[in-house]
Amino acid sequence: MIKMSAGERVEISLKINGKVYEERTEPRKLLSDFLREECGLSGTHVGCEHGVCGACTVLVDGAAVRSCLMFAIQAEGADIQTVEGLAKDGQPHSLQKAFSECHALQCGFCTPGILMSAVDFLDSHADPTTDEIKEMLSGHLCRCTGYKGIIDAIEQAAFRRKEGENVNGSGDTI
């Protein structure tokens, strides 16, 4: 339930990376800005602010969403995962490990968004083809890598998951 206050700030409650946040925010604050400015989670990057580059992608109730196209108040009561929540107990997520090993990033600006889309993608594509990975990546702009390393990394993470490796050794399934 959203409560309006006289100062036109609204109180919202949402869960981010397993932690409950209860904050007062402006009704027009984008979820991407809310995460970065109100919650200090600057791993979610903001590029175009128009839903084009994919840098701001987070998971909202398990689905990849462009957080620049959503108001924070629309996430009231939602369960959100950001890139900060991928590593568990000091262990990188299998996608983070694969990105590192396959040299899938250079400046890293696009990386958090691609990682979050890839988490959602691999949940529904246990054995993806290269074309399916390319299709998923068509919603993300990377100005540095040429995408080859990113595709290799996602293929590697999918292969290891198929072989039974936990995503980060914790048994967690995100």
Ligand code: FES
């Ligand atoms: S910043 Fe959201 S899609 Fe570019």
Ligand code: FES
């Ligand atoms: S690594 Fe620089 S934009 Fe992708």
